[in-house]
Amino acid sequence: MKETALHCGHPQLDALYPRIKKFLMSDVTEYDMFGAKVRGYRTPDTPSLWIRDYSDMMRGFRYWETDMQSLVNHFAETQSAKGWIFDYFTMTPEKVPCEKENWAKYVRVPVEADVEFRFIKAIYLAWQATGNDAWVKHLLPTMEKALQYVLTDDWRWDKNTKLVKRAYTIDTWDFDYTAGRHPWLNFQVNDDTYWGIMHGDSSGYYEAFSQVASLYATLGVRKRALYWKAFAEAFRRRANKVSFNGRFYTHHVHLVPVEIAGVDEAEQISLSNPMNINRGLATHAMAVSIIKEYQKRGKALSAFADWFSIDPPMPDGIYGDEKLVAGAYCNGGLLPLVGGELARAAFEHGFEEYGVEQLLKYESLTKNNETYLWYFPDGRQSTKETSTSPDASPTDGWGSSAMLYALMEGLAGIVDQHKLFQKVRLSPRWIAAGRNEASVCASYGASGSSFEYSFGHDASTKTIELDLRGKSSVQLHELLPRGTKATAVTMNGKKVQFTNKAVEDSSYVDTDIEVKKNAVVKIQYR
Numbered sequence: 001m002k003e004t005a006l007h008c009g010h011p012q013l014d015a016l017y018p019r020i021k022k023f024l025m026s027d028v029t030e031y032d033m034f035g036a037k038v039r040g041y042r043t044p045d046t047p048s049l050w051i052r053d054y055s056d057m058m059r060g061f062r063y064w065e066t067d068m069q070s071l072v073n074h075f076a077e078t079q080s081a082k083g084w085i086f087d088y089f090t091m092t093p094e095k096v097p098c099e100k101e102n103w104a105k106y107v108r109v110p111v112e113a114d115v116e117f118r119f120i121k122a123i124y125l126a127w128q129a130t131g132n133d134a135w136v137k138h139l140l141p142t143m144e145k146a147l148q149y150v151l152t153d154d155w156r157w158d159k160n161t162k163l164v165k166r167a168y169t170i171d172t173w174d175f176d177y178t179a180g181r182h183p184w185l186n187f188q189v190n191d192d193t194y195w196g197i198m199h200g201d202s203s204g205y206y207e208a209f210s211q212v213a214s215l216y217a218t219l220g221v222r223k224r225a226l227y228w229k230a231f232a233e234a235f236r237r238r239a240n241k242v243s244f245n246g247r248f249y250t251h252h253v254h255l256v257p258v259e260i261a262g263v264d265e266a267e268q269i270s271l272s273n274p275m276n277i278n279r280g281l282a283t284h285a286m287a288v289s290i291i292k293e294y295q296k297r298g299k300a301l302s303a304f305a306d307w308f309s310i311d312p313p314m315p316d317g318i319y320g321d322e323k324l325v326a327g328a329y330c331n332g333g334l335l336p337l338v339g340g341e342l343a344r345a346a347f348e349h350g351f352e353e354y355g356v357e358q359l360l361k362y363e364s365l366t367k368n369n370e371t372y373l374w375y376f377p378d379g380r381q382s383t384k385e386t387s388t389s390p391d392a393s394p395t396d397g398w399g400s401s402a403m404l405y406a407l408m409e410g411l412a413g414i415v416d417q418h419k420l421f422q423k424v425r426l427s428p429r430w431i432a433a434g435r436n437e438a439s440v441c442a443s444y445g446a447s448g449s450s451f452e453y454s455f456g457h458d459a460s461t462k463t464i465e466l467d468l469r470g471k472s473s474v475q476l477h478e479l480l481p482r483g484t485k486a487t488a489v490t491m492n493g494k495k496v497q498f499t500n501k502a503v504e505d506s507s508y509v510d511t512d513i514e515v516k517k518n519a520v521v522k523i524q525y526r
Helices: 011-025 051-061 070-077 115-130 133-152 199-218 222-243 272-278 284-301 336-348 352-365 397-411
Strands: 005-007 028-033 036-041 088-090 105-107 195-197 414-416 423-426 437-443 450-458 463-469 472-480 486-491 499-503 506-515 518-525
Touching (some): 005 011, 011 352, 011 397, 028 088, 051 115, 051 397, 070 115, 070 133, 115 133, 115 199, 195 222, 199 222, 199 272, 272 336, 336 352, 336 397, 414 437, 414 450, 423 450, 463 506, 486 506, 506 518
Parallel strands (some): 423 472
Antiparallel strands (some): 414 423, 450 463, 463 518, 499 506
């Protein structure tokens, strides 16, 4: 079986894949859950297995992990009769030394609205890596039940906007603002909850609706596929109308009036903004506006990176924990998770050099072989004294996997558009990194399915050559030197039709080809 690998001759970029793999492998956790082996990747600040972090980390560890289903199966098996999914489970005492019991413990945080879409995303990513249609067919009723819960429950669905609602949390985080009614971090819903629309929930559910539609289409259930596709598009239009303010997505659109003294909510940009781009909620024009906003904020803040969780932050301690000061954790701290998502979005929307910059910053940050969930704006790492999660380990898989996502899908440009790399959108962007040679293999550990290519660029002859290996329908979207256009494209010596395309100031050439085993594509430009 071929193994995932990436080489381009740039020491920093070449170091990323093996380093991130090492981080993630340090987070592997296995439990015997009532006689069934469950294998997953832990969040960095707890021994628990959360579907939230796991579903995002799958975008990284799918390139080697052989067990993509056991954890997803366990969350499906423990779904409530009402349809909701647990946030996490564990058999390891969490609040030591107070908690000593190694019982099976399951938790759902009431203020959370995103769990169900993350569950569906995990199923979809596992299906892509395994190609197991029968497994997905078995789980589709579970997915439908989860979505129906979200779309009908009074704690999840707003009937007026017809969007998913949540308590007034900091973006996707799991505690809400209570105006001092609760003495510490609050996770409960009650009659005084400040409800609102949080854009990250909207993008997550838009992606989930679209994924369910895709799965039904694959299985030939045309009526349900068309239903969810139409539902997703109508939902997207409503979400963008409600939450996009012309520059970026408004942090919370309040359904229950509330004001926090000293907070200019019209200027608050929060961490789900780049995720909204990658999940497909934002249009290209919206994506460009969001990326430019991050660039502008980064310069204004003079931070070491533009990866802030929220800017401007909330006043110190108003969420109930004195450690939640401006610039810490989800209250303005810098998250590699945001950096990876921002890089992935930048590569896709004409800011390729900016995407490379984020990867290089992350590589420099982790040269000591440590990576943390968040950092202070000046680059200092979080510590036990400054963190609300003092058990955090220096092997953050959530942020590191986002960086790997940007590296493999953004810079290397291999995007699986179906399953098992049967349909690939290939967008090599090595020119943006100043590289004239590269070789990449993306392989799924669970199935052994792979797609690989080598890239060569000769500036003197104005030629790009790609040697593609796999069995795939390929949508080629090749980055050209800035200001140039393709004049000829051949595959195995035969001319093929192509289209020149501009993405902002970047030049691309597009063509569709069938790779049965091996194909050599040559692009001439001027």
